[in-house]
Amino acid sequence: MQLCGIKDPTQRRWFIRYMVAMAIYPFFCIAAVAGFLLLHVHGALSWPLALLPALPIAAAVYSIGSFVAHEKDDFQRHVQVWSLLGGMGATLVLTTMWGFLENYAHFQHMDLFWVWVIFWAFTGIAFLVVKARYR
């Protein structure tokens, strides 16, 4: 069986784990928001509840790392690593710039929730750029 063109069973397992983590993510976000807005959670419970949405993100990051580590095709691993590096680098630059603009130029505050979204947007762009380089 092939899933999104992934032939290796170990890689397929990590990809499924990534998908499961990302499917859980919105539910954990809703649970955290509901906990604070509807149940008015405060005190010691507020920390684990606030960190709840970060758990699937951590699982997703671990799954991506394992997926890349199990890539047997040198070239495909090269493309994946450079795409992720491009995504991480661009996200770091943009969010750092935005932080300084917030501090000194009164830019609107950016919720850190967007960092994950921005990272994947840049990783997608980097993937296309890296692929085009080897076409």
Added chain:
Amino acid sequence: MKNRLKVLRAERDWSQGDLAGRLEVSRQSVNAIETGKFDPSLPLAFKLARLFETTIESIFIDESQA
């Protein structure tokens, strides 16, 4: 790195896809190596040498030694 992959492949009438299948890599990998845009790892270079029944040095041209 320049190489003779295209010639070796043509001698056997293999497409890039055929070679990729024999090496258990993607067709894009074969294309990137063949066009000299990507250098294979040592295990893959050995695999290529075994497949073409030759040596790594006779497939890949070390331009720094030329």
